[in-house]
Amino acid sequence: MAFFSKLKERLFKSSSKLDEGLEAIVEDGGEPETPPRPEPEPETPTPPRPEPEPPVIPSQPNETPPPTPVEQPIERPQEVPQPPPEAIATPAPMEIPDDLPAAAPRAGFLGRLLGRGEERVITRRALDDDMLESLEELLITADMGVETAMRVTANMAEGRMGKRLSAREIKESLAHEITRIMEPVARPMPIYAKRPQVVLVVGVNGSGKTTTIGKLASQFKAAGKSVVIAAGDTFRAAAVEQLQIWGERAGVPVLTAPEGSDPASLAYDAMTKAEADGADLLMIDTAGRLQNRADLMEELSKIVRVIRKKDPDAPHNTLLVLDATTGQNALSQVEIFQKLADVSGLVMTKLDGTARGGVLVALADKFGLPIHAIGVGEQIDDLAPFDPEEFAAALTGLDVQ
Numbered sequence: 486m487a488f489f490s491k492l493k494e495r496l497f498k499s500s501s502k503l504d505e506g507l508e509a510i511v512e513d514g515g516e517p518e519t520p521p522r523p524e525p526e527p528e529t530p531t532p533p534r535p536e537p538e539p540p541v542i543p544s545q546p547n548e549t550p551p552p553t554p555v556e557q558p559i560e561r562p563q564e565v566p567q568p569p570p571e572a573i574a575t576p577a578p579m580e581i582p583d584d585l586p587a588a589a590p591r592a593g594f595l596g597r598l599l600g601r602g603e604e605r606v607i608t609r610r611a612l613d614d615d616m617l618e619s620l621e622e623l624l625i626t627a628d629m630g631v632e633t634a635m636r637v638t639a640n641m642a643e644g645r646m647g648k649r650l651s652a653r654e655i656k657e658s659l660a661h662e663i664t665r666i667m668e669p670v671a672r673p674m675p676i677y678a679k680r681p682q683v684v685l686v687v688g689v690n691g692s693g694k695t696t697t698i699g700k701l702a703s704q705f706k707a708a709g710k711s712v713v714i715a716a717g718d719t720f721r722a723a724a725v726e727q728l729q730i731w732g733e734r735a736g737v738p739v740l741t742a743p744e745g746s747d748p749a750s751l752a753y754d755a756m757t758k759a760e761a762d763g764a765d766l767l768m769i770d771t772a773g774r775l776q777n778r779a780d781l782m783e784e785l786s787k788i789v790r791v792i793r794k795k796d797p798d799a800p801h802n803t804l805l806v807l808d809a810t811t812g813q814n815a816l817s818q819v820e821i822f823q824k825l826a827d828v829s830g831l832v833m834t835k836l837d838g839t840a841r842g843g844v845l846v847a848l849a850d851k852f853g854l855p856i857h858a859i860g861v862g863e864q865i866d867d868l869a870p871f872d873p874e875e876f877a878a879a880l881t882g883l884d885v886q
């Protein structure tokens with residue numbers, strides 16, 4: 486299945502919430518209009534697209550300095566396997582001229598044929614303060630957060646106040662604003678020439694760390710990288726077993742240690758093995774006990790101290806895994822983990838089955854940390870690089886044309 490379709494289907498709860506909400510806002514106070522029939526052929530050439538305006542979103546400074554890579558990062562669209570070319574759907578154009586009826590029948594022979602005998606009625610509502618307020622509330626219910634929702638609606642309103650808009654036009658401009666916020670943070674995990682590149686994976690209990698490591702390991706393996714996994718969550722025996730199952734699925738060795746043993750010494754052994762094997766990547770799973778923050782902090786910093794004995798620049802990536810179903814809570818998790826570890830990027834899991842997908846927009850807006858990937862299910866291939874246009878279209882319920 487094309488990833489966009491999968492994303493859209495799985496983001497159903499978020500998108501249907503926005504979709505239905507937007508329709509209701511336009512219906513409430515809007516008036517039905519029948520668009521004028523287009524002129525018959527010849528087709529008019531499409532006017533050149535206006536240059537995109539420079540972003541007007543005041544960007545938040547990124548508080549964490551970017552990690553200093555030892556070697557030049559290799560931008561690697563090829564590292565995380567992309568969906569096959571035929572699976573990449575082109576998102577709908579994000580900007581449409583204000584005066585064009587959004588769903589006007591297509592001009593030309595086919596358009597006349599399809600449009601014959603039926604007048605399509607579109608409801609439009611003039612954009613005013615009341616409507617903006619309703620839009621803002623709707624975005625807040627989708628977990629976009631108050632500040633981000635305000636910013637998105639304010640940007641969307643620019644130059645459109647008083648204009649009569651259809652639900653589709655609003656979706657398109659919302660998707661455009663969301664894409665603009667998310668584009669700067671949509672970056673795949675950088676791959677360094679360093680061997681082994683150490684990836685420390687952190688996050689609260691149940692956020693999806695172990696599952697994400699399994700999925701990533703499988704994707705890196707498929708991309709030709711050799712990977713070693715360290716089961717650094719020695720707190721629960723079940724965690725080790727779970728990781729072993731993922732290791733088998735991905736065809737990647739998993740280093741384990743007895744329950745209750747020191748995760749730092751396991752990480753050290755794993756570093757030794759990864760070096761001896763000439764592995765490209767070492768992924769270290771960790772326990773996510775936030776109940777005792779001091780313990781967790783000590784545990785994480787000990788892992789870092791120990792692996793730095795082998796490589797002073799390790800870990801090269803610290804991925805924070807966040808669960809989308811926790812909504813706004815994800816924001817405070819980022820704040821906490823930025824204090825506990827030098828977070829270099831985010832992975833957002835469980836975007837399937839939640840109506841809180843908007844939190845990803847709030848995260849991008851507030852922290853500006855790279856979003857490497859998103860999880861939309863429990864299967865090995867349910868993790869994809871983050872694509873802002875696809876995400877914005879799926880979130881707003883916009884159909885790809």
Ligand SMILES: Nc1nc2c(ncn2[C@@H]2O[C@H](COP(=O)(O)OP(=O)(O)OP(=O)(O)O)[C@@H](O)[C@H]2O)c(=O)[nH]1
Pocket residue numbers: 688689690691692693694695696697718724771772773774834835836837838859860861862863867
């Ligand atoms: N629906 C869905 N479920 C997911 C996703 N990612 C992980 N899960 C599920 O979430 C649950 C917790 O995932 P784990 O990978 O065990 O989470 P963890 O962070 O390692 O948890 P702890 O080891 O307890 O800290 C499991 O049942 C996973 O199958 C996702 O993208 N979508």
Ligand SMILES: [Mg+2]
Pocket residue numbers: 694695696718724770771
């Ligand atoms: Mg785990």
